[in-house]
Amino acid sequence: MPDWKKIRSDFPVLDQQVHGKPLIYLDNAATTQKPRVVLEALARFYARDNSNVHRGLHTLSMRATDAYEGARARVGKFINAADPAEIIFTRGTTEAINLVAASWGGANLQPGDVILLTEMEHHSNLVPWQLIAQRTGAKLRYVPILGADVEGGLDLAQLDALLTPEVKIFAFTHVSNTTGTINPAAHLCSRAKKVGAITVIDGAQSIGHLPVDVRTIGCDFYAFSGHKMAGPTGIGALYGRRALLDAMPPWQGGGGMISLVDYFESRWKPSPERFEAGTPNVADAVALGVACDYLDALGRDQIAAHDGALARLAYEKLSVLPGIRLLGPRGERSGLVSFAFKDVHAHDIVTFADEDGIALRGGHHCNQPLMKKLGLTSTTRASFYVYNTAEEIDVFAASLRRILKFFGGA
């Protein structure tokens, strides 16, 4: 088992005070902090290997290309992809989903086709589908959530009625950033496969927290962000099954993605180059590979157990606060808690907690339709990662109690 206390010292940013209090960083669902090895990988690349990739014949360019392609292989291994060519580097989850929607959706969707989503999707797994639906005449359909506080997750009993032959794409989040629900990804994929729909998984909240094996899950696409898994911002990836990728048209044109260019037409390289027009984000990709090493050294099953235990502890401690409404499952949940009070607004809570050195997030969490459905405009969210401790949760709960008292609650 990892020595969780020691892990803290791997993250330089945690060693600081905010408003005179030790920083307690509980905004990990928005972005995680980066360990020293990742920061060093970035600096090392720029200090030693920096050069443009591909097309280069000099030593530095070959080193940079090796490092970049090595990172691709490393990321592929991280999710057990069959082939490194199934990993397309993107800016993050959002760009990865937009790629699938524009390329696969643009080439395959017809009027009357259905894109099945769920009611708990982040805006980035919602708006790209709205855009492509408008362009192609496809329709959106939603798997409903279950329970007034989403305690039941997705309403799987509706799947039979929803997964009709018109469904061409089923896109869903692996883990909800707003409720902490862990969706049964493998089950959803096998159900979608029965009607011939392709599956697109938003892995933003799962990638750094749970063991992810795309072949066991059986998905066609899996999108994720480096910055939510101890890696840098500005880099992420789309996993796609090779057969699908090779049949998809490019979504952006430029250098690096062509095999032959003529004044009037061009031919594309196969995946992944076909989908990576222009100079890629080499340094961040290399550092993302190092983040994969870091997380695998800790063990993702261990991380899942650690984060989940903190979330259940927080859930338990908060559940006794008068008037609290906690979202998501009562039992097993991913590493976050999300809650609301009738009389104290999330932004007031976040401002107060900041005075205690605690970083929380308040708002709609890019999940406005779900908020509206739940009769909320915002919640406060505390989300945990490898460096958080049970003691920090005590401080957080005590801070919350003081805030409620101040605003005339308990």
Added chain:
Amino acid sequence: MSADLSDLYQQVILDHNRRPRNRGKLPTANRVAHGDNPSCGDQCSVYLRLDAGVPGQPDRIGDLSFDGSGCAISQASASLMTTQLKGKTAAEAEALYQNFHAIVTTGKEPEEISDLGAFAGVHAFPARIKCATLGWHAALNALKNDATPATTESHTD
């Protein structure tokens, strides 16, 4: 509690947040405008009744109310605003907003004594200035009879 924080959450603000004045739809309203703050989901509607003045005189706000949801700062600000704008002309309301805007952005208390001064503490929390001005944007739009929702994103504060 830090000095900044107790300046932000003054008694006047907490009081307006707990017991908002003029909250709810105004049945006699002839103007309404909606404001929202897309980055945090705060919403505020302002209903007002503009009474025609005697010929040659400007219209005056006969009555007004607000409705919505948001943080203590946004709710208290909208509530206090409704108590300040009654009887004012559009020009007077605009001038009052300019005073208020100066208070929340600079932290300088107004020269004449006014409850608006309670919002001076907001200036130390730049992210919260939008909360304090949301209701005002909606009210000014209602006065201009501008039906497009006021959004804090399109304003320079």
